[in-house]
Amino acid sequence: MKVLWAPWRMTLLSAGKQRRCIFCDHPRARDARQSLVLAANRTTVVMLNKYPYNSPHLMVAPRRHVADLDRLTRAQRIDLAETVRVAAGIVERKYRPEGLNIGMNLGRAAGAGIDGHLHWHIVPRWNGDTNFMPVIGSVKVIPQHLLETFDILHPGFAALRRRSRKRR
DSSP states (O other), X not given: OOOOOOGGGHHHHTSOOOSSOHHHHGGGSSOHHHHTEEEEOSSEEEEEXXXXXXXXXXXXXXXXXXXXXXXXXXXXXXHHHHHHHHHHHHHHHHHOOSEEEEEOOOSGGGTOSSTTSOOEXXXXXXXXXXXXXXXXXXXXXXXXXXXXXXXXXXXXXHHHHHHHHHHO
């Protein structure tokens, strides 16, 4: 049997469940890199998923703490859709995936890990990115550290961050 060493993952596995909402708290943090916040404005936040399906698995959420699409205003829905479009384009330019999964899980029964705050997932996909590791070994290998992913993507979100400053 071969052993796969990924000691940096221990901090993720031992972190425990958070009671607070990351989409509400992390955009206010002083260190965007440690909070994995790529961009935030009055309406939306873009973050790396701390438990990614693939690198770079992003999440786009409204700043308002809502679990139901009907509670968003028209302006918030438009800004979120535009932010998803921009974020997907940045992932495509920086990582050149062969496809993207973009979607959301509304409610715990639908698979939402954070069911009190709706959010979109943007997951890049490559042909063959599902291999024997998850099928036989129940292990998913993420080839890039989250902070390295952050450093690659963060500059791409500069225009989105500038756009948010102009609105204020």
